[in-house]
Amino acid sequence: MWNDLIINVNGESVLLDALGAAFLPAHRALVVADMHFEKGSSFARTGQFLPPYDSRATLLKLAEAVGRHQPAVVVALGDSFHDGEAGGRIGAEERAMLDALARVAEWVWIAGNHDPKPPAWLGGRTAGEITFGGLTLRHEPHAELHLGEVAGHLHPCATAAKWGRSVRRRCFVSDGLRLVLPAFGAYAGGLDVRETPIAGLFAGPYHAYMLGRTRVYAMAHRKSA
Amino acid sequence: MFPEIFNAWFAARGWRPRPHQLALVDHAMRGESVLLVAPTGGGKTLAGFLPSLIDLAQKPKRARKAALHTLYISPLKALAVDVARNLETPAAEMALDIRIETRTGDTPLSRRQRQRHLPPDILLTTPEQLALLIAHPRAGQMFENLRTVVLDELHALYNSKRGDLLALGLARLSALAPAHRRVGLSATVKDPALLQRFLVPQRAGTEYLSELVVARGGARPEIEISASEEYVPWAGHLARHAMADVMAAIKTATTALVFVNTRSQAERTFQELWQLNDDNLPIALHHGSLAPEQRRKVEAAMTRGSLRAVVATSTLDLGIDWGAVDKVICIGAPKGAARLVQRIGRANHRLDEPSRALLVPANRFEVLECHAARAAVLAGELDGERPRAGGLDVLAQHVLGTACAAPFDAAALYEEVRSAAPYAALTRRDFDAVVDFVATGGYALRAYDRYARLRATPDGKYRLAHPRLAQQYRLNVGVIVEDPMVAIKLQGKGRPAGAGGRKLGELEEYFIEQLSPGDTFVFAGDVLRFEALREDAAYVTRASDPEAEIPSYNGGKFPLSTFLAQRVREMVSNPKSWAELPGPVNEWLAIQEARSTIPLPGQLLVETFPRNKRHYLCCYPFEGRLAHQTLGMLLTRRLERGNFRPLGFVANEYALCVWAARDMAAAKMDALFDQDMLGDDLDAWLADSNLYKRTFRNCAIIAGLIQRRFPGQEKSGKQVTFSSDLIYDVLRAHEPDHVLLRATYADAGTGLLDIARLSDMLARIKGRIVTRRLERVSPLAVPALLEIDKQMVAGAVDEDILHENEDALIRDAMRVE
Incomplete structure (x- = not known):
């Protein structure tokens, strides 16, 4: 059984999927951040041979989210490709998977700092940011408060502890005014939500919505001194 | 055979050479490798060096060129330094013209370079330094005159990954200096043959052993x-x-x-x-x-x-x-x-x-x-050790190191590697998979061929693709993988977290991550209050409350040995032996006998009883916490399928207790404890096990898949170090037969999960389970049940932890089904 969580961000309903994607039901838009395609192969150039299956794993997860929510539009919130040459390194099979996904929905590629210029062969359109009702989707959150901002870039993670053990998971972060998405890429790292780049975005209390196996868990966070 | 100067030296000290010291000189004269087993205090180290000192004393320095004569390897660098100091005494008192030096991570670079060109007569070092020495292009010159290798505290090394690294290094030395002989020094061990085998090159099909000298035991403790x-x-x-x-x-x-x-x-x-x-x-x-x-x-x-x-x-x-x-x-x-x-x-x-x-x-x-x-x-009886096969991850490191020294021929290197005892049974297929891993990652999807670290030479050898890789190798050498550590910094009260503070030491990251601000724990002799975790350190203040709340970091690393477990079981099974025990313990066992039963030798006692609206199943294998935890995971899966609705379990060194919503007395115990649980159930559980992921991380670091973290190149803001868990998940899903996953599985058998031991136990108790259905808790079950509040493990524990921490208001208000 699959449970999703719906939260309110600046007056818009946002469904948080445990795969790490956000869905905007009113606009039938699926949003994923920081896929970092071909991060694995970017390490190979220096002799570190990570398993070359990260793009495939990320795409399989994306296909699952698309299948589940049937979006009209898919928005990739930037850093979809790990570097400028990633589009050239990606395997033929993975490219075919991307093409297949592009046929079932409209695609918007937001530019990120890792991929200011996405590969030329990519379908869909590119943009710096895009607006859906009260929400503005962009790659990097602004330091000052922008109501309804939905961003990626920061790769938030949170930790929960009990019985002498801790669990670290990727998470969404929101205070109801703005939302930061977790990284979607199989090899994307993480930054703790208590660290300044994330905690500093919120003036008051905020929630970390941690990704569980089949559901999202809401954890309250208050800024410590 | 003893030169006069040595006799005089012993006499001047009021000593006589001990028989085992003389025996070692004898074996040296015959050019034989030998294992010396002696208790502490037996002049063991001197015995190991005497033949070298005698040989060097007989060849005045003028008559020999600067060449390394004896290489000494110790598991501890402090011991190497100490032994070097102790060796200076006889050398000085006999006025021997011998240069003795150590080489550790602390040795200044200039001296390390000089040691290659102008080696001392005797060099004292560690297995890691040996790996570095043989990975150097000039290794051949450095070792060509080597006569003796002395391996100290061999019992502590031979059956571990460091032992694998050492064995591979020795195999290389055999190629560089075929004439050298080896001396192993060991504390008393149950089975010296395993160490004798380690000391000498093996050849396919036959087992070769070094000579053996056993010193007279000391006074009974x-x-x-x-x-x-x-x-x-x-x-x-x-x-x-x-x-x-x-x-x-x-x-x-x-x-x-x-x-x-x-x-x-x-x-x-x-x-x-x-x-x-x-x-x-x-x-x-x-x-x-x-x-x-x-x-x-x-x-x-x-x-x-x-x-x-x-x-x-x-x-x-x-x-x-x-x-x-x-x-x-x-x-x-x-x-x-x-x-x-x-x-x-x-x-x-x-x-x-x-x-x-x-x-x-x-x-x-x-x-x-x-x-x-x-x-x-x-009684002079000791624990035996389960001999482990050499790790494929260690082999991968060695293959890269070999290429750093010179291009290698795969067939020749395979033969050389198999001469090392831990790798005697290595198949060519596994060897080739390791070489392929080193060259391109060894993936079925040949994605990295163009970035290969090893390339073919015209004469069919493998060479290093780039000198930069040799530098990387040197930074990552060794098989000791530390858990990620966090510095602990002590601040004055009222100072903002993250500012200044004196460093008290380091703790495992996983311990720190489970703390919340305000939690107290004991460290460096003080009760400390956790304030905040920042990128560079965990900040703490002194707590006024003397009682620390967080009980422990890092449980015992060493499980109860199989041998001692056997003796404890025998003791429990034999009421006659209880007389020597203190009153309360004697009484405890006697009541257990009256209320439940005392299992006969070879039997496994399984008890069931209700308590506080729950149903308990307790068993007493005495196989150590690790094996019991694995058993607990597997039993709960089966009980789940049997619809007993297990809720959790607790394991200690001696017992395992599972609790459930239904009475487990109805379960068929023989089927429940059947060995077939080590098949699919084990595989399914391993996929998610944190201990297994840690085992994978260690293998990945040793094999060079991910590089070690070094101080100064820590987390740089948002892109945190590469998480081995992410790699594990992807690799397991897409290439489950990869050589690194095979290495991890082999490791888990003897390491953190003790699967091999669990397997032996299940075989041992087959058909010998004795069950007792009790009305209330038995005396033997109490110690384990008392630990329930301190640890709690259940089937889907990660999800449970998330659930426990959740903001319930939001969950209830906002959930859509």
Whole structure:
């Protein structure tokens, strides 16, 4: 059984999927951040041979989210490709998977700092940011408060502890005014939500919505001194 | 055969060469490799070096060119330094013209470079440094005149990954210096043949052993077991009730070593002792998490003889001789007979006087364990070790190192590697998979061929693709993988977290991550309050509350040995042997016999009983916590399928208790404990096991898949170090047969999960399960049940932790089904 969580961000309903994607039901838009395609192969150039299956794993997860929510539009919130040459390194099979996904929905590629210029062969359109009702989707959150901002870039993670053990998971972060998405890429790292780049975005209390196996868990966070 | 100068030197000291020292010289004259098994205090190290000193003394320096004659390898760099110092004495007193040097990570670069061009006669070093030396293009010149390799404390090395690394290094040395012979020095071991085999090159199909010399045993140790006739705790590991005994024992000794099993125990014991220390005796603390300067200070004070006691963990199990130590106090479970012998041997390094030891059991099961261990030690019986096959991850590191020195021929290297005992059974297929892994990652999807680290030469060899890789290799060499550590910094009260602070030491990241601000814990002898985790450190203040809340970091690393477990089971099964136990323990077992039963030798007792609206199933395999935890995971899966609705379980060194919503007495125990649980259930569980992921991480680092973290290149803001868990998930999903996953599986068998031991246990108890359906809890079950609040493991524990922490308001208000 699959449970999703719906939260309110600046007056818009946002469904948080445990795969790490956000869905905007009113606009039938699926949003994923920081896929970092071909991060694995970017390490190979220096002799570190990570398993070359990260793009495939990320795409399989994306296909699952698309299948589940049937979006009209898919928005990739930037850093979809790990570097400028990633589009050239990606395997033929993975490219075919991307093409297949592009046929079932409209695609918007937001530019990120890792991929200011996405590969030329990519379908869909590119943009710096895009607006859906009260929400503005962009790659990097602004330091000052922008109501309804939905961003990626920061790769938030949170930790929960009990019985002498801790669990670290990727998470969404929101205070109801703005939302930061977790990284979607199989090899994307993480930054703790208590660290300044994330905690500093919120003036008051905020929630970390941690990704569980089949559901999202809401954890309250208050800024410590 | 003994040159006059040596006879004179022995005579001047009032000594005579011991028989085993003479025997080693004999074997050396015949050019034979030999293993010397001797207790501490037997002049073992001198015995190992005598033949080299004699040989060097007979060839004056003028008549020989600067060449490395003898290479000494120790598991500890401090020991290498200490042995070098001790070796200078005879060399100086006999005016031998011999250059003796050490080489460790602390040796200045200029000296290390000089040692390659102008080697000393005798070089003392560690397995890691040997790996670095042979990975150098000039290794051939450096070792061409090598005559002898001395391996110290071989019992502590041969059956570990460091032993694999050493064995591969020795195989290389055999190619570089075919004429050299080897001397192994070992404490008493159960099966010397395993070490004799390690010492000499193996060839397919036949087992070759080195010669063996066994020194006469020393005086029998005097081992006391502290016992209270009034009170023996049911559970716990702190032995608080016995601290007055411990203090009294310290007072009667010149210098005492107080051994405990974990760092948190060390901290607690140190605190408890100081509370009783009315005379202000100098008592110090020593464990691996303390800042190195602090540890060195303690060691120096110990050498000066200015301490009355040191509370220590296994960091002091091996190592430097401290002549003044005349009492060893072991708090808690001995875990193994060999380990106990080793620790007792730290007192009194003179062969003819008995070592004096006090064992302090902290709970009832530990009383049994202490008695069993003492009986074994006095009977001269020791634990055997399960020989492990050489790790493929270590081999991968070695293959890269070999390429750093010179291009290699795969077939020739395969033969060389198989001459190392741990790799004698290596298949060519596995070897080729490892070479392929080193070259391109070894993936079925040949994505990285163009970035290959090894490339073919025209004559069919493999060469290193880029000199930069040699530099990477040097930074990552070695098989000791530390858990990620976080610095602990102490701040004044009221200072903002993250500003300044004095570094107290380091703790495992996983311990720090489970703390919330305000939690208190004991570290470096103080109760500390956790304030905040920042990128560079965990910030703490001194807590005013003397009671720390967070009980432990890092549980015991060493499980109860199979051999000692067997002896404890025998003791429990034999009511006649209970007479020597303290009253409360005797009574405890007697009531168990009356209320439930005492299993016969070879049987496994399984009890079921209700308690507080739950149903319990408890069994007593005595196979150590790790094996029991694995068993607990697998049993709960089966009980789940059997619809008993298991809710959780608890495991300690001796027992496993599962609780469920339904009565498990209805389960078919033979089927429940059947060996087939080690098939699909095990695989399914491993996929998600944190311990398994940690095993993978270690293999991935050793094999060079991910690089080590170094101070100064830590987390740089948002892109945190590469998480091995992410790699594991992807690799397992897309290439489950990859060589690194095979290496991880092999490791898990003997390492963190003890699967091999569990498998042996299930085979042993087949058809010998005795069940008791009880109306209430049995005496034997109590210690494990008392631990329930301290640890709790359930099937889907990660999800449970998330669930427990959730903001329930939001969950209930916002959930859509």
